Structures are given as structure tokens and as C-alpha cells.
Amino acid sequence: MKFLSRPEELVLLAVWRLKENAYCLPIKKQLLKLTKQDWSFGAIYDPLDRLEKKGLLDSYLSEPTAKRGGKRKRIYKLTPSGIRALIEIKTISDEGWDGIRLRILKEEL
Amino acid sequence: MTKKDFGNPPKFAEWILSRIYPDRGHFTSLGDFREEYLEICSQSGPLKTMLWYWIQIAKSIPCYLKNQIYWRAVMITNYLKITLRIIKRHKLYSFINISGFAIGLTCTILMLVYVHHELSYDRYHENAENIYRVINKKETDWNSLSPGALKSALVDDLPEVISAARVCPWGDYVDFKGLINYEGNRYLEDRFLIVDPEFLEIFTFPLISGDPQTALSEPFSVVLTQEMAEKYFGHEDPMGRILKFENRYDYKITGVLKNVPASSHLQFDFLISLSTTYYTSYRGRKDDLINWTHWFSATYVQLEKGCNPNILESKIQALVERHIGERSQNEFHLQALTKIYLNNINPPIGKSGDIRYIYLFSGIAFISILIACFNYMNLSTARSAHRFKEVGIRKIVGANRLHLIRQFLGESILFAIISLIFSLFLVKLLLPAFESLIDRELDFNFLYDSWMLFALICIIVLIGTISGSYPAFFLSSFSPLNTLKGGFKVGAKKSSGVRNSLVIFQFVFSIGLIICTFTVYNQLSYIKNRDLGFRKDHIIIVPAAGMNLEKDYEPLKNELSQYSQITDVSVSNKLPSLITGGGGAKWEGKTDENIRFTRGFVDYNFLDLYGIELLEGRNFSKRITTDIEQAYLLNKTAVKAIGWKAPIGKRFNQWGNEDGVVIGVVDDFHFLSLHRKIEPLVLSLIQNEWEEATYLSIKISSNDIADTLSFIEKKINEFSSEYPFSYSFFDEGIDRMYRSEQTLGQSFIYFTLITIFVACLGLFGLTSFTAEQKTKEIGIRKVLGASVSGIVCLLSRGLVKWVLIANSIAWPLAWFFSNRWLQNFAYRINVNLWNFILSAALALVIALITVSYQSIKAARANPVDSLRYE
Numbered sequence: 007m008k009f010l011s012r013p014e015e016l017v018l019l020a021v022w023r024l025k026e027n028a029y030c031l032p033i034k035k036q037l038l039k040l041t042k043q044d045w046s047f048g049a050i051y052d053p054l055d056r057l058e059k060k061g062l063l064d065s066y067l068s069e070p071t072a073k074r075g076g077k078r079k080r081i082y083k084l085t086p087s088g089i090r091a092l093i094e095i096k097t098i099s100d101e102g103w104d105g106i107r108l109r110i111l112k113e114e115l
Numbered sequence: 116m117t118k119k120d121f122g123n124p125p126k127f128a129e130w131i132l133s134r135i136y137p138d139r140g141h142f143t144s145l146g147d148f149r150e151e152y153l154e155i156c157s158q159s160g161p162l163k164t165m166l167w168y169w170i171q172i173a174k175s176i177p178c179y180l181k182n183q184i185y186w187r188a189v190m191i192t193n194y195l196k197i198t199l200r201i202i203k204r205h206k207l208y209s210f211i212n213i214s215g216f217a218i219g220l221t222c223t224i225l226m227l228v229y230v231h232h233e234l235s236y237d238r239y240h241e242n243a244e245n246i247y248r249v250i251n252k253k254e255t256d257w258n259s260l261s262p263g264a265l266k267s268a269l270v271d272d273l274p275e276v277i278s279a280a281r282v283c284p285w286g287d288y289v290d291f292k293g294l295i296n297y298e299g300n301r302y303l304e305d306r307f308l309i310v311d312p313e314f315l316e317i318f319t320f321p322l323i324s325g326d327p328q329t330a331l332s333e334p335f336s337v338v339l340t341q342e343m344a345e346k347y348f349g350h351e352d353p354m355g356r357i358l359k360f361e362n363r364y365d366y367k368i369t370g371v372l373k374n375v376p377a378s379s380h381l382q383f384d385f386l387i388s389l390s391t392t393y394y395t396s397y398r399g400r401k402d403d404l405i406n407w408t409h410w411f412s413a414t415y416v417q418l419e420k421g422c423n424p425n426i427l428e429s430k431i432q433a434l435v436e437r438h439i440g441e442r443s444q445n446e447f448h449l450q451a452l453t454k455i456y457l458n459n460i461n462p463p464i465g466k467s468g469d470i471r472y473i474y475l476f477s478g479i480a481f482i483s484i485l486i487a488c489f490n491y492m493n494l495s496t497a498r499s500a501h502r503f504k505e506v507g508i509r510k511i512v513g514a515n516r517l518h519l520i521r522q523f524l525g526e527s528i529l530f531a532i533i534s535l536i537f538s539l540f541l542v543k544l545l546l547p548a549f550e551s552l553i554d555r556e557l558d559f560n561f562l563y564d565s566w567m568l569f570a571l572i573c574i575i576v577l578i579g580t581i582s583g584s585y586p587a588f589f590l591s592s593f594s595p596l597n598t599l600k601g602g603f604k605v606g607a608k609k610s611s612g613v614r615n616s617l618v619i620f621q622f623v624f625s626i627g628l629i630i631c632t633f634t635v636y637n638q639l640s641y642i643k644n645r646d647l648g649f650r651k652d653h654i655i656i657v658p659a660a661g662m663n664l665e666k667d668y669e670p671l672k673n674e675l676s677q678y679s680q681i682t683d684v685s686v687s688n689k690l691p692s693l694i695t696g697g698g699g700a701k702w703e704g705k706t707d708e709n710i711r712f713t714r715g716f717v718d719y720n721f722l723d724l725y726g727i728e729l730l731e732g733r734n735f736s737k738r739i740t741t742d743i744e745q746a747y748l749l750n751k752t753a754v755k756a757i758g759w760k761a762p763i764g765k766r767f768n769q770w771g772n773e774d775g776v777v778i779g780v781v782d783d784f785h786f787l788s789l790h791r792k793i794e795p796l797v798l799s800l801i802q803n804e805w806e807e808a809t810y811l812s813i814k815i816s817s818n819d820i821a822d823t824l825s826f827i828e829k830k831i832n833e834f835s836s837e838y839p840f841s842y843s844f845f846d847e848g849i850d851r852m853y854r855s856e857q858t859l860g861q862s863f864i865y866f867t868l869i870t871i872f873v874a875c876l877g878l879f880g881l882t883s884f885t886a887e888q889k890t891k892e893i894g895i896r897k898v899l900g901a902s903v904s905g906i907v908c909l910l911s912r913g914l915v916k917w918v919l920i921a922n923s924i925a926w927p928l929a930w931f932f933s934n935r936w937l938q939n940f941a942y943r944i945n946v947n948l949w950n951f952i953l954s955a956a957l958a959l960v961i962a963l964i965t966v967s968y969q970s971i972k973a974a975r976a977n978p979v980d981s982l983r984y985e
Contacts, residue, residue, distance in 0.1 A: 029147075030144075030147045031147055031150050031151060031154075034151075046171075047144065047147060047148070048175075051144075073149075073150065073153070074146030074147075074149050074150055076146075077145050077146025077149070078146065079146065079147075
């Protein structure tokens, strides 16, 4: 498998969580909640583009809405290989973290 | 405020964003920003949100710029590389374009240098914008002179006039020379001005030594230029030294001026204080320059800054009428200093330029550069087939039409820049020849002259754009599908219409110029060969200044006539080629001031010497002593103007006693230039007015002119030891009168040749490409039995049609312009139809010769070669 970068992982996860409403802004909010950091649009579009190129994401344009000044949304969806990638990430990180408690790490500080 | 007002980001900011986001902005990103904007707005208020939005934009700009510049640079290097390859590979094409542009640009630069020079006159004066000359108009005649008393009246009565100065030339005839004596050395000088002391304040003629306030206040003061100071005194200090003028008066040198710049219309070596004339008189009376009746001086005024000259003109008018106590027939005007040079009115004080030349040179430069542009358009569209593939590929790779247009425009500008480099060399090379052609000293240094540099850049961009616009538009219009499929023939047909009309325009210009050249040439030779009504060969003119002719004329004449080569000697106040000065006259008891009679004072044998024909009556006779005071000869025009049937014996006098009588009528001769109609003329004996004697005319036979001259010099020196001997040939003086016309004619011929050459270059290139395109057609025709001459005919047939169409446009234009030019002459040729036919034939022959090389080459080609790949 190909390894994903950390931002890509996070974006991919956010898209999966958002299901039907996965476009730039909600993703941005989701990431803010998770990482406590404000992500710029560029920082989100960049991983989105790369994931799409790798075939993990699919995108389509929604109908234009008045709220957005008549602009369409580009809505993203996970492809099967995207889901497989998520599974893989989950597996690896779960196995890697197995048996490690957060308390132990914090004591080392 | 409602929430809705802040619902949207500022329009302008959004527009900027959409600009720097060209590919994605139309869809999602702008929408994302807008949504985010709303969100932030509802949380932290509109002001903060606005700030946030702008910060986002500011952040994205550096990156955007970097990308833009980088990719532009990449594309420009690519365009450059392609253009240079084209120049290298298509040598004929590049040569024609570059040489055409280079020639056109050379003409344009020379024209610019010339126009710049002509417009730069008198601008260096510190107060240039506020200096005016008082001029006046009587009916339609402009006059540069004004009454001498006007100066002090202007300064005293009008607060707007800061200062005023009178300026008058010294000596009233054209080739006047003044005699200066310094320590036994005699010099003849001709550049004098008599001026008021204020002259040095108003104008910027800086003094090297002397006080500008007082230098010209005392009578018999003279200020001279540095050049003259060196000529007379070498390295010694000239201040306070005494020069003797005309062997009569001593003048003290009170100042030395820097040399007068060439760009001043007032040219002089010596300034003489005007107060001198109060003691010596100017034209005979001591108050010549201070009364209201004599108009001998020009008045220059310096006005307050911001003063409106138009309002002042009416004040001057009122002022003059108040002083002379009646309504003036003259209408007073103010002429700006910087306009004087190009519109120097009669009598001209100082140098004058000719605005006609500016029009002429601008016109010709424009035409030559336009023809070069047409060449470029024609050639680059004609050979567009070579570029089809490139255009197709570029379009497929993602270039849009704008990119391609930009590329082709850049290409033509590059051609123009390369040509500019060549033309700068050409200009350096040709400048001396051009200077001598138009008789000016020009300086060309575009690197130090920001005006010139700016003009050059503008011209490059302009001709690049004009010549590149059509090819760019045309080439970028192909659809990539057609071009790559090879269906370019369609495109080539479409452009040929435009191409033909461009060629026709080139012919229009060429034919028009040829016709005008013929007209100019014919008119000039007409002037040269026209019977002026008097003889002009083998006559030597000697100025009579410094001779006491009243006493010495008879002995001098006798001595001169002893010499076998001298056939006749006469004396007069003017020469028959230019007689001026005169006024009203009385006849048969009535006075008529409306007819102006020009007056000439002549000797008994004047008519014989100059071969002027006597129509009626008799010539002046020595045996009839009353002739000296009473006899008048009139010319035919004068008799006609009076209306006499039998003029002989009629009473007539001009400024003389009442017993004047007409003794004869002479045939009309051209005593004015051929620009003007012959006017009424009166001749009387100079023996009555010896102080008018100005010229000795000496008729010689053609052998041994050098010996004759030295004999004349010896004899003249015996009678006039004061003046150095000087002489001129009468016919050379006449030629000088028409020099400006000769220059015009020569320039016209040169520029016409250049323009026709550029047009021929283009035609040559164009035929070579058409012949190339028709290679297969010609091959097939030859196989089917066509002859070489038949094919040459086929290739040249279009040309004949073009020339015919061009003629129909060029003829009326040329007729109009030649006729307008001819209006300048009172005596002129008629526009000749044969010139038109000849020009048309000439244009056709030149065109056929130009294309013949290519068409014969194409026609003689072996069909095996041209059809081999079929």
C-alpha cells in the first residue's frame, strides 16, 4: 500500500465522517474541532486534490445555491479504495498503539 | 442595519479573488469563501470579517505573482526562440521585413530629428512662454514691423507688459554688408541688430562680460559675440575698445555675449544700441524709431505670467488708436515667440523655417513606414502555411486565441526592434547627407534625449502592433482540426483578398508619389527655364557701398568700359530679380493711393544691359536733360492698372515734381519671385537720387572671367578704398531665391525612390511565395503544353489588374495634392495628363520587372521536379 501523509489521513477521515455533506467548509470545521487549528482553504484543497488523483476520493458538483452567491459546491465521496485505505490506517495505528496507555506517555513528560 | 447588508463579501475584493483564481474561482472556491464569510460575520461582526477577507487576498497575491511571472517568462523564451528560428530559416522573408522596417524607420527618425529641431526654436529663453512679438494685419497682409513709438507706450500704459524692446535689422536690403574698421583692418559683416537695452533682459542671451542693464543704454555702444571678440581681438580683452563703423562713427564695446544658439530665430554677431539712431538716423530721419508714422522696427514684449494675450491685443489696438488719433487700418496681434520661427512673416526678422517641410517629411515618413507595415502583413499572411502546424499544436496544448495574438504581436515587435538597430546605424550614416540636403545642423543623440527615446519606443510598439495585428488576428483564427488535417488552402484563400488590397494601396502610394515627383520636377524646371523678362547670364554685381557714385560713377564707368571683356556697366537701387519698396502715385492731376507702384531707380542703359524690352515710347536719354527729374518708364501692368490706352506723354509722378511724364512702356518682367504676380512698376533715373545707388551691374563676355574679375577689383579699389571688394554673379543670386524649392524637389525625389524601393521589396517577396504555392499548378500546365511566356503572363496578370485599380485611386489624390502645391506659384505649369499616364506606365514596368525574376524562374522550372512527389 501507499502511505498517506498526516493531513491526507485527517482529510480522508473527515470526508468519511461527513458522509453526504463533505465539501470544503464542513471539512474545515471538522478539522478545526479535531486539531484545534484553523486550516486554510489551500491546506484542505491540496490534500483533497491529491487524494482524488490517487483514486481514494471521488467528487461531483452540487446544484448552485443562493447562499454561496450562485456558486456550486464540490462534494467529495470516498471510493471503495478510499474506504480500504481508512481500514488499513485504522488497523495499523490500532496495532501500533496496542497496550499503550495515554497515562504512561504523559508520565514521561 | 440589517444582517443582509453584510451578507456578502465586498464586490471589489471578490473580483480580485476571482482574478487570481482564474480556473477554480468560477465554481467552488469563491462560494467557499462566501460561505465562510457569512459564518465569521455572524460570529464576530462585519468589520472583522471584512478584514479577514482582505487578509486572505493579501496572502495569496505573492504566490500568484510568482507563478505568473515564471510562466510568462517560460512562454516568452519559447516565443523568442521560435521567432529567431524563423528569422534564421526564412532568409528572404526576414530580409524583406527587416530592411523594409529599417528603411521606414530611418525616414521616420530623420523626420523626427528634423521636426524636433524645427520645433525647438527659441524655447531656451527663460521667459519663452511670456515673450510675444507685436505684429499687425492690414487686410490680408501680415506685417512684422510696428511704429517705433509703440514700445514706450506699451510699457507706460499697460501694466501687463513687463518690458518691451525694439529690434531692427541694420541695412534694409537682403545682402547688406556693413564695414567695420579696427586698427587698420577692414571687415565686412552682415549680422547686426539694433536693439533697445531691454533686449538683454527679455531674452536669454547671457553676457560673458559687461553689465546687461547698462550695456546698450548709451548711444554708440556695441555688444558682440564671443566668436567676433576672438576674431577681432584674439585673446585680448575687448571691453572698452573702439570699432569704426562705415568709416564714420566710433562704437565702444560694452559687452561680450555668449555665441547665439543655432536654435534662436534672432541671429546676430553685433548688437548696437538703439539710442545711436537718435544721433545718426536710421533711414534718413533722426526720429525714425520714435514716432508713430514710421514702421521700421519689430517690437518684442515680455508679459506678466498668466496674462492672456488675446485680451491684451484689443488693449494694444485701443492704445495705438488713441495715440495716432484715428481708427487704425492695421489690426494688432501678438505672436508667441516660440511660433515665430515657423511662421516668420514679412519682412522676416531673423531666420525662418518652412512649415511645409514639416508636413512633407512627416507625410513621407508615414507613407514609407506604412508601406513597410503592409509588406510585413502581406508576407506573414501569405506564408501562413508555414505556421499552421505550430498554431494547431499550440491550440491543442492549451493556448487560447489571446495567447496566440500576443505571440504574433510580440514577433512583429521583435522584427521592429531588430530593424531599429539597423536603422540607428543608417541614421548615423545618412545624417550628414540629410543635413546638407535640408541645409540645417541637426543633432541626433537619442540616448541623452528622453523625448527621442520615448518617441522611438512609441513608434516601435506602434508599427509592431499595426503590422502584427492582421497576421495575429488571421493566424490565430484557424481551428486546430483543420490546420492539422492539412486543409489550410481554405485559410490561405480567405486572406488573399486583404493581401490584394494592401498591395493595391502600396501601388496607390507609389503611383501618387511618382506623379507628384513629376509635377514638382516639371514646375521646378519651368521656374528655372522661364523667361523672366531680363537676361541673367554673365552679369557681375558689385555692391556700391562706400563709393561716392554721384561724383565717381562716370569716371569709373569709363575706366571699366576700357577693358575689352566688359561690355556694359550700369547702376541701380535694386536688381531686376527683386525690386521692392514703393507706394501710391499721381497722374493726370489725380492721386490714387490704392494702386501700389513699386519703384526702381536705374541708369540710362539699365534696360539694354538686362535686355528688358521697350514696348512703346523711348528709353531715358542723356540728351534730354529734363529726363533726370521728370521722365518715368512704366511696365505693362502699371499701364493696365491705370487704364490708359495711349500712355506716352501722360502726366505721372511718384514722390516727385508735378511735371513728371511717362516717356515709355517696358514689357513685364519678373521683378518679384515667381510665387507672386507681376505688379505695377515705375522706373526713373537714379541720377536724381544718388543716395539710392546700391548695386553696380557689370556685363562681361564669357572669356577669362578670372582676369576680368581681378581687373574689376583693381578699378573698384581705386574708387573705393574703404570697403573690401566683394561681388556676386547675378544668376547665382536668382538660383538662391528658389533654393528652398530646389531642396523640396530633391527631397521629394529621394524619398519617392526610397518608398518605391520598399514597396518593390514587398512585391518581390509576395511573388516568390505565390510562385512557390503555385509550383504544382505550373508543373501540370507545363505538362499539358503551356509555354514559358504563357505562364509568366498567368503569374503577372493579377499585377496588371492591381496597378489599374491603384491608378484609379491614385490619380485624383495626386491631382489634388499637386494642384495644391502649384497654387503656391503665381506662374505655374498645368497638371499634365501625360505625367499621369507616364507614372502609371512606370509603376507597371517597375512592378513587372520586380516580379519577372520570380515568375520566369517558376515558369522555367522542370515539371518533373515540381510534380515528383505527387
